[in-house]
Amino acid sequence: MTTRLDYLRLEAAWGVDSGHGVAGWTDITEWWCMDAQTSISRGAQGEQQACQPGLLSLQALNDAGEYLPDNAGSPWHPHVRTDVPIRITYRDPALPGTLVSAETASLEGGTTGGWLTSYLGASAPVTLASSTAQAWDGARSLLITWPTSGGSVGAVASAQTVIRRAYRATVRVWIPAGSPAVRFGDAFGQTPIATSTLTGAWETLTVSWTATDGRVYLAVKPSGASSAGQSVYVDGLQVDEAAAVATWSTAAAPVRSRFTGYVQSWPAIWSASSLSGRVLVTAADRLKRLGASAALRSLVEEEILYDSPSAYWPLGEGDGASSAGNISGSATVRRLSQVQYGTGGAVTFGSGTGPGADGLSAPILAPVDASNGKTLRSISSAPLNAIDLGGSILTYSVTVAAFVATTTASRTVLRVSAPLNITLDVTLDGTGKPSVVIASPLEGLTLSAASTVSISDGATHLVAVSWDHATLTVRLIIDGVQKASVSLSGTGLDSPVAPPWDTVEVGRDGALYAGTVAHVAVWPSALTAARLAELYTAGMTGCSGESSDTRIARYARLAGVDPSQVSLDVGASTSIAHIDSTGMAPLALMQRVADTEGGPLLVDRDGMLVLHSRTRRYAAPVDAALPLEYCTPPDAGWSLEHDDSGQVNYASSTASGSPAVRVIDQASIDEHGIYRRDLDLVTTDPDEALAAAQWLVSRHAEPQTRPVGLLIDLLTISDDLIEAALALDVSSRWQVIDLPPQVAADPFDLFVEGYTETISGTGWTLVPATTPADGGTVWTLDDDALSVLDGTTTLAY
Structure with a gap:
């Protein structure tokens, strides 16, 4: 007898990081041991507690050693390792749906949806347009107009699939008389090919296959040569699992994730009486990774490192240091060391301060005069602006920047040099106004452009020069604002490659810099003024004053989480302060912000990092109302408790x-x-x-009254309630109805804070951790029921 347990699937992403949005899941359900208990835990135990990393434990068959890391005979070798992405999903095949967007399926929005043109080796593309001339469903279809070709052109729509799972794709085509028949199937041979036979009428083409790739590219193309102007109308594309009902639908296929995370361990186990092997799989979601990540540096350091500098010297060494270390990770870049010009002068580490929000000291350069004193210089053994283009190393764009503070004019702040004495300087004139100066003695060339604002005012400034070789423009950017620019067009420096910059120096002979310097960095790219403004803000204020969601997104990005894997409510806290991130794990920083927001921070069942704003629970709608008969364990009771929990x-x-x-x-x-x-x-x-x-x-x-011991039986709950029960998650508002007559309050009105989910060969249950939801009814302006104070409403913030 088929039960809902048969609709649960176990999947792994071998050799790819699906946590970064890469599609590469493989169905491994046949190895899942349902006779052993599978456990999933997510969220928190109470409203005033932080969400913990989601955890999964299960057993899988290992009879042939499939899950032994060193078994070269495993079909998954060599990818059986820790940190493999793993997930559990649920799909009721009785519910129709499609794996492409509704617009791609039906075209009713007047666009071409997700259909794309494909040359497929042809010399000319097809033309795609929304059309009302023919329609299989609704009022529109996709009109594909062929060019003159040998049949290699096509229109393609793609869908994500799970390897080893069976699928079915159906499309409807209407071919005008005189136009060629069409073929339908995967452009790269993953599916069979279906060929049309009719003209002047709608025809259904269907292909079925078992996925061998994480994505299918379904092409409609002529079965033979086509002439310009010939066409086909396409409508009703549906891609779904082969086991699902074939009813036409534009709704998203109802695949429900139950857990997405990363394998932490899978030790092989054997029973004492059997040689049949198993592995005990334990996994945790991304939250554990963020908590275990290496401690961060200050925010400005992390932001500078985020853009992959080729050289970076924070210059935070303490008193007694004589040089500064490079933390870019480049093995070709040396320390920033002192160079003596003339006599006298000093560079004193640890005696100054940098931009202020970094928690670091900074060196002060104190020359005797413009010609007697010391600079800080580093010479790289490879160009600092080298990039790899398809295996060819080219020198291209570059940005150099530093935080500086000086009261001395007529000096050079920064110099970048290349062979043949080519130099790129930031100099200060007699009034402290900065200029960018480019000199190429071999070309007899000197280019310059000046700012109109002085920076020799003793304040800290971010001074940067961005050499954009794509546009042949060199920009002087001060505190994130472009102040001047120089064009390289028509000069000897406008060749396809830029000078190979290999030397960085704070100051130069004859114009020795006097003042504080910090965070000298070089990037092999042209940073924009907007990006440099972010670095300036990170250094000066630590980005103080931004919203909670913006700050958490920033920490996530710096921790390496792809932005596509982050989904944050707009924060109600809009004045987040600077936090010294030095030595803190990303999760600890995010949690401090979430605590201030007053909403949970967690990873959802699809693996997305999410933040719930505190406003999400204000007057929240009911997500599920379930009768008590489906919410109590069959062999145990439940209770109402009135105590000081959370008081x-x-x-x-x-x-x-x-x-x-x-x-x-x-x-x-x-x-x-x-x-x-x-x-x-x-x-x-x-x-x-x-x-x-x-x-x-x-x-x-x-003290609050709350039910204890509630349990939702996902195996026996009625069909009309299962989808609502499966959707219950952290912050869901859940009502338990049809209570005993002794209970005064009917229904129980609850917020879900977390849960434990248990799956076995005979059962599937969900035990939610809850808090009362009655305090979530907040005062609302001009609402007849909710604008009354001293009643059932509460002033929110």
């Missing part, structure tokens, strides 16, 4: 740079005693800190 009647809250504020509920304290919680919020807004404390005490001053 808070004394809150102390601190904003960044502000004294602590205190909010208490004296009546609750008098009756129950003090239940204290301290909030250390990374906001620059003291009003937000006060509001957070007020919100906490207003909702939790009194």
